[in-house]
Amino acid sequence: MDIRVSAYSTATWVIRQHEPQVGIHIIRDGCVAISAERADHRETVLYLEGRGVIMNLEDWVLARPTYSLSARTLTESTIIFIGKDDLRRLFTEDPAISRLMTAHLARRMEVIRRRHIAHLTTNVKSRLVSAFRELLEATGQHQSREAHFESPITRQLLADIVGAAPESISRAMTEIETETLIIRNPSRISIPDVPRFIHYSNKAAYETAPDRPSRNQDRTTPYELLEQQ
Template sequence: MLCAPPDYAESHVADTDHPFAGLVSRLEANQTLSREDREALLHLPNKLRQLDPGTYIVREGDRPRACGVLISGFAYRQKVTGDGARQIIGLHVPGEALDFQNLFLEVSDHNVQMLTRGEIAEVPIEAFQKIALERPNVGRAILVTTLVEASVFREWVLNIGRRDSRSRLAHLLCEFALRLEAGGAARPDHGYELPMTQEQLADATGLTPVHVNRVLKMLEAEGLIVRNRRHISFPDWHRLRDVGDFNQRYLHVRDRATNGVF
């Protein structure tokens, strides 16, 4: 058995209360895991960290040493141009691993930051490498998870490159709703607390904050969204999907996770 380094601790609480319960559930959505596989994941050495918004979890140019699992809060991937312009290239919700993409790479080529205040469990990179190589079901689940992330990146390229501003924003709101729904955190008919500022929405859609504000007001005037501070709901979900040119196929979410809403 892999021994935990001095700063890491193994937890032995019930699966449903375990920090890695969400991770196991998400991996098992991609590949059937045995009881032994699940136990091995739950007993990965880890160190819990409470992080503030904006805290870097992965920095471009650094050698990967740990892979964080998001326990609570939200995180995002981003890259910065030479003159400092930021492009957000992906979002992460609770239960997701934040750095499977660097699991077998020598250096990180992008950044991961906390979007909100939250908690992560840091797992030594060698521990994830070991379980991926020694347990084929876990290894396949990690591979499929990484392939789905690549699929999401393709959709984001299409969103920024070919959809108009109204469709871009509607598409992002739809994606976030489905990913929260898949994790059991929200339903689109009830809406959710949008954790992104207008500046962050702008960096994710290739727009300016002023343009984002104008588009949100447009969607609101059309009866497609209702906003109450950060809470956002969707009176006409199917029409919003049409406006956003949204097809969830690229997320590869099994039907059982959508409860028929989508």
């Protein structure tokens, strides 16, 4: 059976857009940036994903011949790969896997819908706050007292995620810094009080992914169910 667990260092490509679609990739731990190629061939980061997320399930379900998006690690990450033929066999043999991945796909579609609405209806500052909330969850620091993000959390990366010009990101970052929600220095960005930041983000115009179950809840992720097989 073609199931592999691989460790990836920071800034390593896991999936490349337009390459042959050969299976699915599940994030066991770490943070991954999902991106798309623009007309000028520059990669634009669309959003971040963390533990338990299946990055390219839509491509497999729709039987696309190639991957529709790219994925690159933002931190050291562990990724589970399942070949598409073996995945089809698992779907047939275990209805629980089929139900779990169908539910996962439905949540993913709702997350994408809400992100699209937010990009059209909220200001840059609100979207930036939500991007940092997403980053906290994707890196597993949402339950910490304080959080630190090393490079490559750049202004351009944040601009891509938020959907704004780098200059607008700088202005919004200054506003957030003034409220002491974040602290910047040349090598990293820090959130000195994570509970306060989360409370602030909950009061913002929207949350990046309010439909996701709380990570405090006991829920089975796709890779955990597969490990039971």
